[in-house]
Amino acid sequence: MNKFLTIIAATAIVVLGSNYAPTVFNHAFPRDVDAHGFQENLTVLTLDIGLAPMTELWLDEVNERYRNAIIIEGHGNTEFIDGVPTWCVYTVTHPDGTPVADVIQNIRRHEPYRRIVILSCNPDGLRLDGIPNISYSLQNVWVIPDDQLSIVQNVDRDLRYGGGCGDIFEFVENR
DSSP, X not given: OOBOBOOOHHHHHHHHOTTSOGGGGGGOXXXXXXXXXXXXXXXXXXXXXXXXXXXXXXXXXXHHHOTTXXXXXXXXXXXXXXXXXXXXXXXXXXXXXXEHHHHHHHHHTTOSSSOEEEESOOTTOOOOTTOOSEEEOSSOBOSSOGGGSOHHHHHHHHHHHOOOBOOGGGSEEEO
C-alpha cells in the first residue's frame, strides 16, 4: 500500500516562512495517509488539525484530477495587506494570515514542478494569476466533497450556507 509523502516540521517552517515561531508548527500536521490504492503519491500539509478529517474526504477527489500533487489545507480568508486584498491561510496558533502566494513560493523552492492544490476557503474569489501549476477554488471549499453527499444533501447545504465548492473540477487551474 502506498503512503502519501510527508513534509517534515522543519520543512513546514520553510514553507510558511522564517518569521513564524517553531511553536506554530505544533499544529501544522504533515502526515502519512493511505493513498487508496493509487500509484502516485500526494503530499499533504495540514495547517490546522481541525481540518485533518477533510484530507481523508478529499483524497480521491484530488487524485482523480491530479496525481502526485501537493495539497495545502487550511482555513482561508481575505486580509488587507498594505491596503491590498490578499488571500491568506491560517494555523490554529497563528491568527495572522500568511499570504497563499508566499506559501506557494516557499514550497516551489523545494518542489518546483509538482502541482499544488489549495483546499482553503477563498470567500472573495481572489485570483493567483501568474503562478503556474496550481489549482484552487474561487469560493469557500466544502469539507465534504459533493460526490460524497446525495443530491438532496448538496442542495440543502447550498441553501443553508450559500455557495461553496465541493468538486475538484470546479477549481481554477493555472497552467
